[in-house]
Amino acid sequence: MKLVINGDDLGYTKANTYGIFQAYTDGILRSTTALVNAEFFAEALHTAQREYPGLGVGVHLTLTLGRPLTDCPSLTDPETGEFYKGRKALFSHELDYQEVYDEWKAQIDRYIAAASCLPTHLDSHHSVHDMSPEALAVSKRLAAEYDLPLRRYSRYRFVREFTGKDASKETLIRLLEENKDADIEVMCHPGWCDLELYRKSSYSTGRVQELAVLCDEDVIRYIRDHGIELCHY
Numbered sequence: 001m002k003l004v005i006n007g008d009d010l011g012y013t014k015a016n017t018y019g020i021f022q023a024y025t026d027g028i029l030r031s032t033t034a035l036v037n038a039e040f041f042a043e044a045l046h047t048a049q050r051e052y053p054g055l056g057v058g059v060h061l062t063l064t065l066g067r068p069l070t071d072c073p074s075l076t077d078p079e080t081g082e083f084y085k086g087r088k089a090l091f092s093h094e095l096d097y098q099e100v101y102d103e104w105k106a107q108i109d110r111y112i113a114a115a116s117c118l119p120t121h122l123d124s125h126h127s128v129h130d131m132s133p134e135a136l137a138v139s140k141r142l143a144a145e146y147d148l149p150l151r152r153y154s155r156y157r158f159v160r161e162f163t164g165k166d167a168s169k170e171t172l173i174r175l176l177e178e179n180k181d182a183d184i185e186v187m188c189h190p191g192w193c194d195l196e197l198y199r200k201s202s203y204s205t206g207r208v209q210e211l212a213v214l215c216d217e218d219v220i221r222y223i224r225d226h227g228i229e230l231c232h233y
Helices: 014-025 041-051 087-091 097-115 125-130 133-146 169-178 195-200 205-214 217-225
Strands: 002-010 031-034 056-061 122-124 157-159 184-188 229-231
Touching: 002 014, 002 041, 002 056, 014 041, 014 195, 014 205, 031 041, 041 056, 041 097, 056 097, 056 125, 087 125, 097 133, 122 125, 122 133, 125 133, 169 184, 169 217
Parallel strands: 002 031, 002 184, 002 229, 031 056, 056 122, 157 184
Antiparallel strands: none
């Protein structure tokens, strides 16, 4: 069994980013995806490449957080110039999917320019990459153009139940038991929580709980005893 534990939101804030790094050094996380339009992206990527070369880094495509990299009026609030906040607000508007393509391509290209290599894979913030048939068509097009795996459409079965109140070691071990004959990806959001993250994110202290589980000795022992291979894309 191959297991991808992917920590979403690398670069969102310093605190959540260094929590992801701790989940790699002290726990079972081996994969993450970066928000390339976030203020902390460049430093987060530089640190990952310099200090954690075994950590796979992909691109966390976004349409619901921060400022875009391109001119995309159908995707942004005209009062703030930022993306509409959340999937409900975004998809309540008529989207120009050429703008979606251009914006996501710009995000991938920013990663490549900063990293001097391709990302390991693609996924998305708030799962917008397949929230509509049109969005899925765009994300699959980009995955094919860059020859990258895409969350939920790759060799790894996607497992989503490890989050929020269900982010416990019992839940994680149960998911591993239920999928022991498959190669899977478990999405997670580990992190430290400081004042900046607490103010920015509705999911703040829960990230610390996830981090604790990913570094839990019982979880690490289960992985070792069952011969599970920790990997990234």
